Amino acid sequence: MKTKQFAFPFVALIIIGAVAYASYRVGLHQGTVPAPAAVPPAADTKSAHAADPATGKTVLYWHDPMVPGQRFDKPGKSPFMDMPLVPVYADEGSDGGKVVIDPRVQQNLGIRTVAVTRGNLTSRIEVIGNVAYNERELAVVQARANGYIEKLYVRATLDRVHKGQPLASLYVPDWVAAQEDFLTAQRLAMQEGSAAGRDLVDAARQRMRLVGMSEEQRRLVETSGKIQERLVIAAPVSGVVAELDAREGMTVVNGAPLFRINGLDTVWINAEVPEDMAAQVHPGNSVEISTASLSGKVFKGKVSTVLPDVNPVTRTLKARIELANPGQRLVPGMYATVNFSPEVRRDVLLVPSAAVIQTGKRSVVIVMQADGKFVPVDIEAGGESHGQTEILKGLAEGQKVVASGQFLIDSEASLRATSLRMGNDPKPAGNATPTHHGRGKVETIGKDTITISHGPITSLQWGAMTMGFKLPAGGIPPGIKAGDRVDFEIRPDSDGGYEIVSIKPAAGDQP
Numbered sequence: 442m443k444t445k446q447f448a449f450p451f452v453a454l455i456i457i458g459a460v461a462y463a464s465y466r467v468g469l470h471q472g473t474v475p476a477p478a479a480v481p482p483a484a485d486t487k488s489a490h491a492a493d494p495a496t497g498k499t500v501l502y503w504h505d506p507m508v509p510g511q512r513f514d515k516p517g518k519s520p521f522m523d524m525p526l527v528p529v530y531a532d533e534g535s536d537g538g539k540v541v542i543d544p545r546v547q548q549n550l551g552i553r554t555v556a557v558t559r560g561n562l563t564s565r566i567e568v569i570g571n572v573a574y575n576e577r578e579l580a581v582v583q584a585r586a587n588g589y590i591e592k593l594y595v596r597a598t599l600d601r602v603h604k605g606q607p608l609a610s611l612y613v614p615d616w617v618a619a620q621e622d623f624l625t626a627q628r629l630a631m632q633e634g635s636a637a638g639r640d641l642v643d644a645a646r647q648r649m650r651l652v653g654m655s656e657e658q659r660r661l662v663e664t665s666g667k668i669q670e671r672l673v674i675a676a677p678v679s680g681v682v683a684e685l686d687a688r689e690g691m692t693v694v695n696g697a698p699l700f701r702i703n704g705l706d707t708v709w710i711n712a713e714v715p716e717d718m719a720a721q722v723h724p725g726n727s728v729e730i731s732t733a734s735l736s737g738k739v740f741k742g743k744v745s746t747v748l749p750d751v752n753p754v755t756r757t758l759k760a761r762i763e764l765a766n767p768g769q770r771l772v773p774g775m776y777a778t779v780n781f782s783p784e785v786r787r788d789v790l791l792v793p794s795a796a797v798i799q800t801g802k803r804s805v806v807i808v809m810q811a812d813g814k815f816v817p818v819d820i821e822a823g824g825e826s827h828g829q830t831e832i833l834k835g836l837a838e839g840q841k842v843v844a845s846g847q848f849l850i851d852s853e854a855s856l857r858a859t860s861l862r863m864g865n866d867p868k869p870a871g872n873a874t875p876t877h878h879g880r881g882k883v884e885t886i887g888k889d890t891i892t893i894s895h896g897p898i899t900s901l902q903w904g905a906m907t908m909g910f911k912l913p914a915g916g917i918p919p920g921i922k923a924g925d926r927v928d929f930e931i932r933p934d935s936d937g938g939y940e941i942v943s944i945k946p947a948a949g950d951q952p
Contacts, residue, residue, distance in 0.1 A: 514906035552846035570712035578704030585653030588613035680704040790832040807843040911940035
């Protein structure tokens with residue numbers, strides 16, 4: 442009885458251990474076996490160069506339009522996007538950049554076409570400007586003789602002054618001597634009454650003129666018979682004091698600038714016009730000007746000149762507008778919005794600006810042809826306004842252009858054109874058809890075709906795939922069979938496919 446009780450637990454332990462070990466091995470195997478690579482599942486058993494039952498055309502390969510550089514040898518679902526792969530047919534390979542996209546795929550990609558129309562294009566230019574002093578209204582007040590400033594009536598810059606308003610009072614010693622000589626000559630002439638006395642008075646009057654006395658000051662000396670020791674300088678124009686170089690008590694010399702006064706009855710608006718729009722702005726163009734400080738007020742004027750100087754930083758030219766400033770409400774330094782009167786170009790070809798692709802020196806649009814194919818077309822674009830671009834050359838009225846999704850089609854067209862240049866042109870320079878090298882494994886050998894699972898072929902921008910090739914007229918060398926690794930050369934044939942030029946066992950597999 443004791444022997445049986447001991448044997449049962451021992452057997453149970455052995456069974457439990459065996460189960461645990463088996464579970465461990467299964468888990469180890471599952472953890473170490475790599476997951477298979479993601480491959481687009483085949484929708485059916487068709488392969489490259491097979492005829493599509495729906496269209497009857499020969500299929501070169503399948504691809505995802507969103508990733509056109511990756512090719513697949515079987516149909517299925519794209520590994521990149523939630524959409525089926527799109528076939529590329531043999532007759533498309535010789536269209537030199539044309540692209541055919543299934544209508545359902547066009548809808549999924551958001552491709553929208555619009556017709557080229559005729560209409561009027563209003564070229565409206567709106568730029569930023571600033572208010573500046575009209576330098577033609579600038580007045581400079583200078584000392585007309587050596588003297589001393591005794592009294593200053595304007596003491597700060599930007600003070601407003603009116604025409605005739607006193608600015609400063611100067612004591613001028615040279616004037617005193619000239620006036621004394623004049624008054625003395627005048628008395629002698631009155632006493633003698635001779636011609637010599639009158640000549641002496643004229644000479645004294647000329648000396649007062651030479652020392653800088655104005656005609657009004659000279660007349661005051663003659664009528665009053667008194668010496669005018671001080672000179673009162675008055676403002677020649679109304680405006681603001683832009684510069685003040687005078688201070689009370691200072692000595693001044695003849696010709697020294699004392700005040701610079703800028704008038705504000707008119708101002709300049711300097712509009713910053715971008716360099717590429719400068720050809721549309723000319724002297725005489727009407728403009729409308731508004732400022733943030735005077736909301737709702739619109740000033741109207743005309744371009745007086747376009748300055749022949751381009752700002753090297755902003756790449757703009759200045760268009761100068763001289764503008765009346767009633768009430769002096771426009772102050773230098775203000776920002777202003779300048780709208781140049783629109784120039785209307787009538788009966789021109791128009792397309793949406795979004796349809797035009799700028800590629801450096803070229804402007805391209807994607808045109809949808811009558812057979813549903815898309816082809817890039819070089820155009821010459823004119824002006825642009827309100828989302829419409831004028832077409833000067835390259836399109837005709839009624840043609841349909843792609844206004845949305847054109848960048849995707851343009852990239853696919855460029856890829857097709859590249860493939861055409863690299864491998865699909867039957868008559869390259871020198872009349873020598875290019876060949877392309879590949880290495881792979883023979884899957885099957887038929888009567889006229891051989892199927893090879895090959896690696897990437899860089900010269901054709903092909904990824905790894907399994908596809909069929911046309912056999913050469915003389916067949917393949919003896920000894921090559923299914924399962925062999927081979928090196929091969931291919932070239933395009935007249936049917937849009939590829940044929941074997943030479944084939945031999947792979948270098949590493951030769952005996």
